[in-house]
Amino acid sequence: MVYKENGLLQLTDTEVDALARQFVSSPYADRSKYSDWSLDRRVEGFLHQRGLGLLAEDGDAHELILETVMRHISAATHPVQPGDDRADQRPVGRGLLSLSPTTTRWSDEHSQYGDFEI
Numbered sequence: 001m002v003y004k005e006n007g008l009l010q011l012t013d014t015e016v017d018a019l020a021r022q023f024v025s026s027p028y029a030d031r032s033k034y035s036d037w038s039l040d041r042r043v044e045g046f047l048h049q050r051g052l053g054l055l056a057e058d059g060d061a062h063e064l065i066l067e068t069v070m071r072h073i074s075a076a077t078h079p080v081q082p083g084d085d086r087a088d089q090r091p092v093g094r095g096l097l098s099l100s101p102t103t104t105r106w107s108d109e110h111s112q113y114g115d116f117e118i
Helices: 013-024 039-049 053-057 059-077
Strands: 003-005 008-010
Touching: 013 039, 013 059, 039 053, 039 059, 053 059
Parallel strands: none
Antiparallel strands: 003 008
């Protein structure tokens, strides 16, 4: 599952998703049992309990797993129902139209710095 290549941990997206699903199904996901533990600490405990301390101690791997766990938790608490097309809709709002147009060019605004080429 996890191996080192050139001193770096290697973990596939499929393996990260599998770990996240396992976490969500584990007692570590139960906030009542671990009420005084933050989510990142619970993920770390889960990884150590499974013998994956290398992943718990590697900041990048831990962050990736934590982000994936949060996506799985969000998906579980906000499921998309069949026929619900809200995920395909564009956000309602003014977007870029709310920004006022500018008449000043960057080079005019910063001409105090002299001439230079980009």
